[in-house]
Amino acid sequence: MQTSTRDRIVVATARLLQRQGYVGTGIKQIAKESQATLGSIYHFFPGGKEAVAVAAIRHSGREFAALLKDSLDRQPEPSEAVLSCTRELAAGLRESGWVDGCPVTAAALETLGADSELQKACAEALNGWERLVLDKLLGCGFPADDARELATTVISAIEGAEVTAQVNRSEEPLLAAGRQLARLIRSYGIDAARR
Amino acid sequence: MQTSTRDRIVVATARLLQRQGYVGTGIKQIAKESQATLGSIYHFFPGGKEAVAVAAIRHSGREFAALLKDSLDRQPEPSEAVLSCTRELAAGLRESGWVDGCPVTAAALETLGADSELQKACAEALNGWERLVLDKLLGCGFPADDARELATTVISAIEGAEVTAQVNRSEEPLLAAGRQLARLIRSYGIDAARR
DNA sequence: ACAGCTCTAGAACGAACGCTCTACCCAATT
DNA sequence: AATTGGGTAGAGCGTTCGTTCTAGAGCTGT
Known part of the structure; x- marks a missing residue:
């Protein structure tokens, strides 16, 4: 067998959570989508629906972290990195018909109480992403306080811009956020060449 | 009569949507919370659950628009206005125990498909808010293109920062976003005194 | 007094929910 | 050959979902 049943369940759940949130996603739908049966799901995840969702969110968290790390590593300049990241996200969003947004936001908002x-x-997923940006900024010579505040803002802004882009079915909000974030980062006057 | 049944339904639904999203909110819960009965709800909103939700979202949209307009009108400097707005939102979020976030995001994410x-x-709610910021920036002498991109980014960033703040149960992300947005706006070098 | 209307009240319906349960398949072990 | 146990399969449980429906309360105009 190519992919294990367990993995199929996690991956399918991740995509469903991303598109319809936690409450909107049913166990039976997960079963159908992942080509697994209820028996299999409860075998691998005795904790039930929530346990499946937790595994799926962790999976999504790692997946986006990899994408983010790629952008950050490829571009020496953090402003360029953020810009290229938003471009990738915008392209992915459009290709999916504006449904594949941030994989954790929807689920996060429903389980706040x-x-x-x-x-x-x-x-944890959100904070992991933030830490990646933070490390990049620190590595580029940003003072710790500025770096922390910038990292939080960058992740928040991308998060929000993705929602705005989805709602308006347009790449523009995401691209605009990328450009403005790049400008903001540049405004600190610390560039890689200076190091 | 103090408040009409219809208004009670709309207001209660708005709060429920804000906290638990669309799928997570049941018609019967709305009935209980608004002290109305199923009969009343379907009398005023023959369209059912979705019609109630639409009215509630529109209500929330107007409500936050008023709050935003207040901040923007009170402060001559747009950077200051954004700052004071994030401060207000942060305070409100903390007071509610981190549950009363953006009134439309949760519902929006669930109905994207x-x-x-x-x-x-x-x-419409999101775009209405964006327009308020845009008008403020235009009124302060920002070039149309810059103003448009800034307005989108400001709303997106606040949106995202609110989610981050809720998830981390901390005001910091929202306050950080406020400070960084103010810095970004200032970086255009257009201040009220210059006009 | 009566009819007509708006609004309230909640029982009842079919569908879908998360979950439990029993039965079965099949490769590895004894 | 028999047994064990991980994994598959899905019927069925109690509950809740959104919606429909009938019944009646309270007021207005005639």
């Missing part, structure tokens, strides 16, 4: 395992998984 | 009336209502 209760401090569930799922909520923690979403927070 | 289908181009429903609800999805349009969310888009």
